[in-house]
Amino acid sequence: MHRIWPAGDPRQVDDTELTALYRSPAGSCVRVNFVTSVDGAVEVQGYSAGLGNPADHKVFGLLRMFPHALMVGAGTLRQEGYHAVRLDEPRRAWRQEHGLRPYPRLVVVSARLALDPAHPALAEAPVRPVILTHAMAPPDRVKALSEVADVLVHGVDEVDLARGLAQLRSRGMTQILCEGGPHLFGSLTAADLVDEVCLTVSPMLTGAGAGRITAGPASTLRGLRLAHALFDDGALLLRYARKA
Ligand SMILES: NC(=O)c1ccc[n+]([C@@H]2O[C@H](COP(=O)([O-])OP(=O)(O)OC[C@H]3O[C@@H](n4cnc5c(N)ncnc54)[C@H](OP(=O)(O)O)[C@@H]3O)[C@@H](O)[C@H]2O)c1
The missing domain is CATH 3.40.430.10 (Dihydrofolate Reductase, subunit A)
Structure with missing residues (x-):
């Protein structure tokens, strides 16, 4: 490059x-x-994969080395076939050297909670994921997903992302990497x-x-x-x- x-x-x-170019700002x-x-x-x-190239894949993987939390919209999680967020040994070692936990915590944003608790990104996550949703989310889905994730409720009929992020910060997750998708970015x-x-x-x-x-x-x-x-x-x- x-x-x-x-x-x-x-x-x-x-x-x-x-690494120095992409390291998260303080x-x-x-x-x-x-x-x-x-x-x-x-x-x-x-799929986004059809757009990538080796350099993009390299930076995609590098960016996961820095954050406290990796945020993704439920649509992208469902569509892109996310696995549990695991990092290889060199990236874990870098994180340890820089005072970070071995893995970033997965944060999924969803209104409908149309997520399967058995989804590998949730059920096999090395750190208990967080799901950000709102107060109108179906209670049975909240209950089911609470088995595998901390379900945080912010907002009445839509997810209040500012409040959600404030709660993440209060839990020490100040540096967030969002991998999309478009609705979450918007x-x-x-x-x-x-x-x-x-x-x-x-x-x-x-x-x-x-x-x-x-x-x-x-x-x-x-x-x-x-x-x-x-x-x-x-x-x-x-x-x-x-x-x-
Ligand atoms: N080129 C790239 O780098 C890239 C990156 C990521 C994704 N993508 C592509 O983008 C497409 C998916 O687009 P998308 O817009 O559907 O992705 P998305 O934003 O990840 O998913 C939308 C869904 O996520 C949840 N969500 C997102 N923002 C929300 C908010 N503010 N409040 C509540 N829920 C929210 C909702 O889930 P519920 O339905 O569960 O309520 C919503 O239906 C796929 O084709 C994927 O391949 C491309």
Whole structure:
């Protein structure tokens, strides 16, 4: 991978520098990670995998090394076939050296709670997951999912993400990586809760059909600054941060 921004010193980056470039900023942070085609598609035939390349896969895995919690919408969990969030030994060792628990905690956001408690991402998780939902969620689903996860209720008829994130912070989960999907990203943007976006632009056109990386409620326009840009085999790996 080559660093092309900040300008002035374009060069190949090794794994140590890649880690430094993507390490979470100090303090609390909600970072969102997506891959898109050049023409803005969020998926190919229903899955994000068709958009990825080796550099994107590398950064996807690296980003999981840093956070206290890994947040995902229930739709993405269901669609993308999530496994339990486990990290290999080098990433666990890095976390230990940096005062983190071995694994990030999975946080699933869901209104309907149409989730199977036996889903491997929940039932086989190395750390008890959290499910964020609202007060109108079906009580039988809350009961069933409470067997495998801490079900946190925030909001009356929609999930209050700001309050949910505040509770996560009060439990020590200040650094959050959100892996999508589009509806969760849209809700986080609408509530002005996004601090960073890591975006891979894959060198391909998918044509019409797929949605964008964001969906759901309207938001006001927000400016971001480009923190870094990497280039690898035609793909751009961008990290944007909210303006101070
Ligand atoms: N390109 C990429 O990097 C990338 C990343 C992730 C996903 N994707 C793709 O995106 C597609 C899925 O899109 P999606 O928009 O359905 O994903 P999503 O946002 O993960 O899922 C939507 C579902 O998640 C729950 N949810 C999300 N935000 C919520 C909120 N604010 N409050 C309450 N519940 C919330 C709801 O679940 P309930 O129905 O249980 O209430 C909702 O139906 C898939 O094709 C996937 O492959 C692509």
